[in-house]
Amino acid sequence: MSTKQHHAEQQHNARRELQQTIAGDSARQAQRRSVTRVASVAAAIVAVGLVVFGLWSAQPTNVSGSSQAPAFTLKTTAGTSVSLADYRGKPVILYFNEGAGCGACTQQMAGIEKNPGFAQAGIVVLPIVMNTAAQIKPDLDRFGVKTPYLLDDGTVSKAYGTLGKGMHADLPGHGFVLIDANGVQRWQGNYPSMWLDPATLLNEVKSRL
Known part of the structure; x- marks a missing residue:
């Protein structure tokens, strides 16, 4: 080669x-x-x-009860003060939720307001959040909610065992507490789905009174 x-x-x-x-x-x-x-x-x-x-x-949990509901007095977004004792003689639903920034929570209250069955049954719904008035008011305005919100520093939410029931350990989840006309706690339900149809809530409450 x-x-x-x-x-x-x-x-x-x-x-x-x-x-x-x-x-x-x-x-x-x-x-x-x-x-x-x-x-x-x-x-x-x-x-x-x-x-x-x-x-x-994330399934809902429902607990029946028959203990005296913890007493409380809280400021509201309307600038007033509300005590649980103010409603003795009427059934009361406490609506604990995450508050500011939770659109689903505010929509829940807007849906409750649109259902006339609560007022017709003489049932009072008190929404409770761990916010200041300045923090929660924009959400109420956005969804057209008229009911004053009760402003909790965490004391009431803790007393009713609602903290850590949702996505945040230091906030309430999305739940309801039923207190009868005598101040006795009859039922508590937590709904991680962030919604409970108001008609279903009304039926649930009526069945326990």
Whole structure:
């Protein structure tokens, strides 16, 4: 073999090795991309599964009772003060919720206001939040809620065992407490779904009075 032919063969072999190297790198990159895509899809499936599980596992809890309801006096968004004792002789629903920033919570109260059955049955609904008036009023205006909200520093929410029932350990969840005309706590229900149809709430309450 001549020197020229030998040199040409070396160049050919070098080009072939380079092509093989490039092809190998491309294959490895494609494999890595494929693995990454599979991992991403798997992670997404797991995330969706956790969300679905969370939604399905966030079931409402209902507890009957017959103990005297803790007394309280709280300031309201209307600038007044409200005591539980003010409503002795009437059934009262305390609506504990996350308050400012929770649109579903305010929509819940708006839905309750639109149902005339509560007033017709003589049932008073008192929404209680751990906010200042300045914090919660924009939400009330946004959803057209007229009922004054009771402003709690956490003392009342703790007394009624509502803290940590939702997404935040230091806030109430989304729940209701029924107190009868004699001041006795008859029922407490927590709803992690952040909604209870007002008609269902009314029926629940009536069945326990």
